[in-house]
Amino acid sequence: MKKTALTLLLLTPMISYANTGKKVGIGMAFDQGLSVVVDFNQQIKFIAGDDGLALDYSFLKGNLAAEAPLSWYVAGGAYYDWNNDFGVRIPIGMNLNFAKDWKLYAQIHPELNMNHGLDLDIGAALGVTYSF
Numbered sequence: 001m002k003k004t005a006l007t008l009l010l011l012t013p014m015i016s017y018a019n020t021g022k023k024v025g026i027g028m029a030f031d032q033g034l035s036v037v038v039d040f041n042q043q044i045k046f047i048a049g050d051d052g053l054a055l056d057y058s059f060l061k062g063n064l065a066a067e068a069p070l071s072w073y074v075a076g077g078a079y080y081d082w083n084n085d086f087g088v089r090i091p092i093g094m095n096l097n098f099a100k101d102w103k104l105y106a107q108i109h110p111e112l113n114m115n116h117g118l119d120l121d122i123g124a125a126l127g128v129t130y131s132f
Contacts, residue, residue, distance in 0.1 A: 029127025052081035069097040087113040101131045
């Protein structure tokens with residue numbers, strides 16, 4: 001039951017986004033192990049990797065300077081590891097737009113594992129996406 005609920009939680013935003021016509025970014029990252037990243041309009045990020053799945057929603061964003069290619073974000077999300085661990089996380093990261101439609105990002109994310117009681121952990125991610 002937990003797996004079905006988590007799968008529905010992760011897939012619902014992706015399905016509802018499909019018809020909006022906004023930018024989609026595809027890339028690679030080291031987040032849930034070696035991962036594929038799908039970034040919907042720099043708002044919703046879906047990660048599927050060697051170690052599990054994650055879904056993040058950016059609720060705060062900003063630029064470091066008006067002309068700088070650097071921006072920051074804070075997101076809320078959930079994750080599921082293939083070893084049946086699951087929980088919530090709060091990614092805090094930076095984006096570097098290094099070429100047209102290319103973005104490099106780095107983040108740290110405190111994680112609250114909720115499978116066997118509550119366990120606090122810290123994770124990190126580094127990735128690159130191309131938007132079209």
